[in-house]
Amino acid sequence: MYFSRLRIQNLRNVVDLELELVRGFNAFTGANGAGKTSLLEAAYLLSHGSSFRTRQGEHLTRRGAADLALFGEIATAGSSHRLGLQRTAGRWIARIDGETPPNLAALFSACAVVGFDPGSHALISGSAELRRSFLDWGVFHVEHDFASWSRRFRRALQQRNALLKQDADDATISAWDEEFVQAAERLTAQRERYAAALASELTALLQIYLPELGAAAVEFRAGWDRSSPLGAVLAAKRQRDRLLGHTTRGPHRADWVLSFAQAPSHEHLSRGQEKLCAIACMLAQARLYQAQRGEWPVIVLDDFCSELDAAHQELALASLVRDGAQVLLSGTELPPRLVEFSSPQRWFHVEQGQARVLL
Ligand SMILES: Nc1ncnc2c1ncn2[C@@H]1O[C@H](COP(=O)(O)OP(=O)(O)OP(=O)(O)O)[C@@H](O)[C@H]1O
Ligand SMILES: [Mg+2]
Structure with a gap:
């Protein structure tokens, strides 16, 4: 386009x-x-x-x-x-x-429209929020109901956080957990699918842009320990969440991280290498958009x-x-x-x- x-x-x-x-x-x-x-x-x-x-x-x-x-x-x-x-x-x-x-x-x-600018290195070394929005932009363009599941999830999260702050009883809070979990599972499955497709484009590009760093890997983190069902995680953390006044586990804490054989953490990258990773991320996203939608983004x-x-x-x-x-x-x-x-x-x-x- x-x-x-x-x-x-x-x-x-x-x-x-x-x-x-x-x-x-x-x-x-x-x-x-x-x-x-x-x-x-x-x-x-x-x-x-x-x-x-x-x-x-x-x-x-x-x-x-x-x-x-x-x-x-x-x-x-x-x-x-x-x-x-x-x-x-x-x-x-x-x-x-x-x-x-x-x-x-x-x-x-x-x-x-996808972009690269002088602040783009923050995608690698900055907050998880930036990486989540980057990922979600891509998911939004391929999964037609992602926006509505995201809205449902945000609403459930807001409700749950409000109840935690009010120190509501367990039954009232857990009544919201069902909606929270349903929306969380749906949008996480969509994010995971997109992250896997992006990872294959991105790791291939990184071999071209940063061959000196060895093999690259992308790890998607859902926002909770997935060895347990999210409902059980919420229940186990409820008391702690109540003390903190917010929900500490869930897709609002999702992230993805890039690592290389020769640079396991972003701390091992120079500023220029961070920028090259960021341009590779942007190009991977553009290529994936092209592969999935049949045309290039601007x-x-x-x-x-x-x-x-x-x-x-x-x-x-x-x-x-x-x-x-x-x-x-x-x-x-x-x-x-x-x-x-x-x-x-x-x-x-x-x-x-x-x-x-x-x-
Ligand atoms: N809200 C605003 N209202 C009026 N002028 C603004 C506003 N925000 C920024 N500017 C001015 O707009 C101009 C254009 O900024 P812009 O960042 O687009 O410049 P640029 O050509 O990209 O410059 P550079 O080469 O330094 O990156 C600047 O002179 C800036 O001071
Ligand atoms: Mg400028």
Whole structure:
């Protein structure tokens, strides 16, 4: 899939900007603070409803403006759609082909964007929450009922935590355990399936990106010790959970970890190696999406050339461009060597929130 057009209103320093994009390699260059990352952020927001650089939506709207609005025309294998996402009074509102869908998930399922940016190494060394959202983004795009099971699970977790805080009796708490366990088992089975498929793409890519570290392995952790049924684990931990005021075991604690024969923990990796792992994760996710859905997601690469060495830039970009993915890449400049082996099909110069076509 690819964006043929993006319109951005009141995102960071962008007042109103329209971009005509091509399928293939689109480059954005310009000085620091020009607005390059903001343009990539717009594409990512349409697919995730949150930015890759901040969780706080209020920083996205241009200071002094009331509403932020994004529009994208996305072409997929069999159709094209007009997507809209507006932020008004702290709330997101989606539009698809002029209609308001029942929820934001409908917009996100119509639009797949994966990204790599200077903070992506946190996927390897940062909190489990980042790895869970990465995994869940992929599961969401292949399992049609994942979003509804996730909602049911979150509701059961909130209820259970509220009861634990109120020091409710065992019978009242265990009444919620059944729903908790049912939703937990369903979404964990979906996550596990996806993690296994991702692991096979990822370990193969890591042999290419980081061969010096030896064989790679991905371990999925469900969030509780699965040698016992979750219901029994909840019952065994109930007293402790009551003291802490929250549920300590379950899919909300899930994680996955990457290890290598020569680097068993992420502590053994250099910052650059963490970045290479992160780009491999993003590419594995994109390849898996392609394998499962028959088309590539849009690929956003922010400050790509200052993050990776030349050999790895070429490796990643060449395969994406060859395979026909739409790539949106930003940087203060493009290294001449990169332009030589993979020339942008469209190149914008970005300045003060405006973009001028160079190529
Ligand atoms: N909410 C906001 N309102 C107005 N301006 C903002 C807001 N948030 C950020 N900015 C400004 O928007 C501009 C564009 O930021 P952006 O991160 O897109 O730049 P960039 O071209 O990627 O720069 P760099 O090369 O440094 O990464 C910056 O000048 C920044 O100060
Ligand atoms: Mg930037």
